[in-house]
Amino acid sequence: MTGFVDVHDMARWVRSRGIGPVLRGLMDAIEADFQRWQGFERTPRIASHTPFGVIELMPTSDGETYGFKYVNGHPSNPARGFQTVTAFGVLADVHNGYPTFLAEMTLLTALRTAATSAMVAGHLARPDSTTMAMIGTGSQAEFQAMAFRERLGIRSLRVWDTDPDAIAKFARNLLPRGFELHVAASGADAAEGADIITTCTADKAQARVLESVDVAPGTHVNAIGGDCPGKTELDPEILIRGRVFVEHEPQTRIEGELQQMPEDFVPVEFWRVLAGDTSGRSAADEVTVFDSVGFAIEDFSALRYLRDDVTGTDFAQRIDLVAEPDDPKDLFGFIGAYSPVV
Template sequence: MTTVPFLDVAATARWVARRGPQAVIARLIDALAADFARWPELDKRARIASHSRDGVIELMPTSDDTTYGFKFVNGHPRNPARGYQTVTAFGVLADVRNGYPTFLAEMTLLTALRTAATSGLAARLLARPDSRTLALLGTGSQSEFQALGMRAALGITRLRAWDTDPGALAKLARNARALGFEVHEASSAADAVTGADVITTCTADKTNATVLTQEMVQALAHPGVHVNAIGGDCPGKTELDPRILAGADVFVEYEPQTRVEGELQQMPEAFGVTELWEVVTGRRPGRRGVGRTPAGAGAPFERGVGERAALDATGVTVFDSVGFAVEDWATLRFVHDDVPADLLRHLDLVAEPDDPKDLFSLVRAADEAGAPDPDAAPGDAAPGDAAPGDAAPAGRADDASARRALDRLMGLAGRDGRDTLLAGTAARRG
């Protein structure tokens, strides 16, 4: 019987806590760099999105010649006001040879980790290496992960944060100080940006907004600032003054998707950008004077590797990030290989009759075993069942044996033990 390893939310949190969130993000940066380095080999397409007045639900697939993967994810900005998460997700890996699923995982936490790692990868290539101050415009669910990603990538030690929600800002400040950051709780976006080496914009409202202006970047931020724009991730949602893009070197994940969903919505079709994988492989320059990864799949990422040139300390770089399926696929593969077995459950998701062409045999076997009707009312007696206290009818032991055999066939071995446990619990409660 084929079972599929499953990593749930609680187990994901335990895995991250064991490894350390910054260490996980740092390793994910390397994993992403290795997969970006073989970008031309991968099957890529823009995500499949279903938009509604409340938000969006998306499917994000990609694969190589061995492993297929996808992420199911939503984005509903009004959810927190209703007691729900803005973003939830799960992901699946499958074997390309037979199509069987090989791994299933929650991806709400994993999406936060991979987004931080992608931001970190871009910052290593595009930000000044001496960057130490990060401005966070938006302090929701992503903010702590973004701070850790920038510390892993650049050694960021100071945060200047601002949010329209005072509670979210206080939450970030509390968590970030516990993580060892120096935190300035800014009174405005302009206050947060003042003196920043890196600016991350991460707001939730799905509107065309100007969270960051050209004047803030030119007059308040540190010269040579890197802008990490991760909030614009669907049609009709932007965060940057388009003049920032016009005066900067702009980098994206997958241009066809970013043209529709990212800050590029504001720019003419002829506006030139560079895909990040091209910088990873050295085909195109990033910030002049910042090292690149060695070319080739699987090569470890090291900042500073590659040809040296005089550092461009004044040019503005922008990473217009909307999130791309390759990042989720790389993360799922990394987690699958790294998570310890004691944190995994196994699910019976693959129907495997003895004869691959006789799927109905599973139904027939269940019928022959006398599987109970799940719609029967509690307490209803099946034909031939004895009343409580009566002796077991003839053949009942055979029925139980058949049920156990069916349980083994269907991957439900051990159900009797669970029934006994539940019965014991009910007795204690009674």
């Protein structure tokens, strides 16, 4: 039988464990896997693009466990009452190829994306950071805020979105949790005085939601909304001024802010910072940029963390996904012999 965590159980699990502890657990799991980055299979995701959006498969393996995520990205979905991003993921045993664990990942992706951003910022942002600007307050925004508070103690937020309802939703969710909120009048206004700037907008276009002139020296830019071909958020000048860190360069070149840069523009793969191959931030006035598009290893880490935490608890069901005839060569007899339990 295959373990299964559905949406209802995922929400129960997060509420029961607490979103803070879950985010911390995910940060530790993701950081540990970034530390052994070179031990993973790393392939750019396999994308199916249409005018509506994109559907992607993101596989990876560490040689013992295989994992993949199914995820879509449909920018016009919210206007039609659907999620922009939905996802589910699977783990399998490499030794026999059997899928062992299936989980919803719409919620889990929101959590792992925020955990990755905050873990990376923990190494790149100035340690005395207190204020974060957030340009874009959609589905991902509260998760980012919670994760940055867990990792860097950020409590002061300067937020902006073109959709006032999205800002109202953000405030409704986070004010009760003790955040100090400044609703800005524009992206530039949000960025003013921020130590960290998170850009997370949904428009599938080459946009400029943040101009270089609005990025003060010493800022860490957490750019997560530019995550598919044709979709960027930053004034390219920011990338030239700053040191740019990415997950997996070949994928970021296709999907991230790197799309705007020439071939010979060389970013730093972030795992190298953890490996001690290169420094993170090198000066208090340096601009650092995390050009994040999300990578399969982060989903792998999140799925394993979830699986290890829920196995044997009532947060996981068991489903009958793999046929297991007594004689493995007798699949045909299995159909006939299978007794309906009804």
